[in-house]
Amino acid sequence: MDLQDKVILVTGGGTGVGRATALKLAAKGAKVAVNYSRSEQEAHEVVSEIEKRGGTGFAYQADVASKQEVDALAACIAGRYGTIDGLVNNASITAQIAMDNLEAATDEVWDSLFSVNVKGMFHCVQAVVPYMKKQKSGAIVNMGSVAGITGIGSSIPYAATKSAIHTMTRSLAIALAPDIRVNCISPGAVDTRWWAGHEEKMIRLAGNLPLQRISTPDDMAEAVIFQLTQASVTGQVFTIDNGQTLC
Template identity: 60%
Template structure:
């Protein structure tokens, strides 16, 4: 199928997995809308990097937890590029709370994580759906092995990612047969999240069957492959160097 002149929205596209995905798809000919909430500098740098090699990209601000902002974002993308063919729901946040410290889990933590990580993905899918449907498009939701193992940077984060996996399956039912919806569940990925935690990262690597952690570019390559796979929907594809094997 290819990505030449296909319009792709990547949420949280200025850093990490989102940036790598935006860059890869643009290198393959896609027109990329790079959503950000607070990472304006990084998102614009990503868009500029794409333009430098002749690609087409725009950085666009929206808090995905706010439906009105999402609707406005979709309208701006369609006005600029005509439609949307693919959606990569990557934007998410976390709170660092010890898993066994239940008293530290506040109502605000639950509300914030579910608003962005779950409701935000739904908002984007709903707003983009009419355009994706017209082009027989696809959605990839970026989950996490935290949503499979129940362990992560905090209890609400792990539960929110389990909800992302459930949302993926529900959207796959709701949007079939015109839109495919698939999830990817990365394990540890070498992003800025590990800054200052290098020893923790090395300790984790020693316990992984493949003796390594993933790069953002590797996850981006999987996302690109999943978007193009015509027989795939409703699945959660785990990529974790054997951590959950």
């Protein structure tokens, strides 16, 4: 996929990996829809930065846990730009719960994380696929985590949602081939606001990193762009973790 004039939806696009991805996509000529749930100011700042650099984009509030709101988001994008060529399923939430504190992993925590991280991503796929099928092309990138591979992360429910995303990616890649490619990024430790105040825990969970560095949002954004643009890649979960899962 040549990104020039392609229409890409980035969920959770106001901060962190979503922000970095939105800016890089716009720099490559894409028209970027920056979705946000609560980070309104940040999302509009991303759009302002895109426009300042000569790009095209707009911000739209929608809770991905709500299928109705996601459908309205997709309809708005298509109404503005004519179609949807790509989806970066980045919106996620977490809960900082010690792995051995089973009582703190309440039904409310489980339900909220699965509603956003798994069902929310599926809602977004459902919303964009009709436009991609109509034009017989499209690419989707889901944001997973090494927590979904190792089982170790900010909480057990979070790790479980990310494992589900990895499996859902493979299922969707089969279901939507040959016209729509679906892949997944599985980051290790990334320096984002999620870990603000929990930096020591992040470094502890990351373990003995062979590359002796913590990834940046820009690292993940580059990987997202690779998966969006490489025509031969589908159904893959790319682990980008500075060697974290080797140890």
